[in-house]
Amino acid sequence: MANTTQSYVVTGANQGLGYHTVHQIAQKPHTLVFLGARRISAAQEAIASFASDIHPTSAVIPVYMDLTNDKTVTDAGVFVAAALKERGLSGLDALVNNAGIASGTDLLILTTNIAGTIAVKNTFRPMLKRGSRIVNVSSMLGSQALNEARPRIPVSIYKTYAASKAALNNLTLQWAFEEEESQSGIRVMALCPGLTATAANAYIEHGSPPSESCKIIVDSAVGTPENGVFLDVNGAVIPW
Numbered sequence: 001m002a003n004t005t006q007s008y009v010v011t012g013a014n015q016g017l018g019y020h021t022v023h024q025i026a027q028k029p030h031t032l033v034f035l036g037a038r039r040i041s042a043a044q045e046a047i048a049s050f051a052s053d054i055h056p057t058s059a060v061i062p063v064y065m066d067l068t069n070d071k072t073v074t075d076a077g078v079f080v081a082a083a084l085k086e087r088g089l090s091g092l093d094a095l096v097n098n099a100g101i102a103s104g105t106d107l108l109i110l111t112t113n114i115a116g117t118i119a120v121k122n123t124f125r126p127m128l129k130r131g132s133r134i135v136n137v138s139s140m141l142g143s144q145a146l147n148e149a150r151p152r153i154p155v156s157i158y159k160t161y162a163a164s165k166a167a168l169n170n171l172t173l174q175w176a177f178e179e180e181e182s183q184s185g186i187r188v189m190a191l192c193p194g195l196t197a198t199a200a201n202a203y204i205e206h207g208s209p210p211s212e213s214c215k216i217i218v219d220s221a222v223g224t225p226e227n228g229v230f231l232d233v234n235g236a237v238i239p240w
Helices: 016-026 040-053 070-084 106-127 144-149 156-182 213-220
Strands: 005-011 032-036 059-064 092-097 130-138 187-191
Touching: 005 213, 016 032, 016 040, 016 059, 016 213, 032 040, 032 070, 040 059, 059 070, 070 106, 092 106, 092 213, 106 130, 106 156, 106 187, 130 156, 130 213, 144 156, 156 187, 187 213
Parallel strands: 005 032, 005 092, 032 059, 092 130, 130 187
Antiparallel strands: none
């Protein structure tokens, strides 16, 4: 009998949106989720905090992955491929590129949010099955159309972050076109979970709880989103 387990990789998942995305996916039956984090101890602690609440047919596995260090991403790929093979799984059903930072030096933000995400995609793309999904967690701050159309908002403290998300949006489109041309059946999309209270923004006062904001990420990872779209937290299309 074929193994019907659905498998997922979620980066930056020891806290915030990634944490709740992994938790909610693992509450579904027959799922295997790889929880990526920059510190393996943080990943293990995150899993321990909700282990009793996941579905009995599901599992979550910690994976060390630092997006500023390509070798850790490559090693994570080797680890995940071996774990899939050991469980008789032919590949991944979704890759969720959630890891990202909003503060730090310009170079660190760009290295993490762009170069690191590219490394993750290149590592795990060969493991994706036909009909699988690549979900890129982006931001409305990266929408060129919205930035040009609306009154200017003070984003000076997030200027490099906004630029990194604009680049991620463009990558999303390029990857989506690539999958469409190859007729792989793989869907690539970006989404903005909205203003969310996470460590990335010092738990901003009016942010939504990540357990709610992550629902659009979960739905996109486990569902069949349209290829090459940019969605908001309610599933409405955001202009690029």
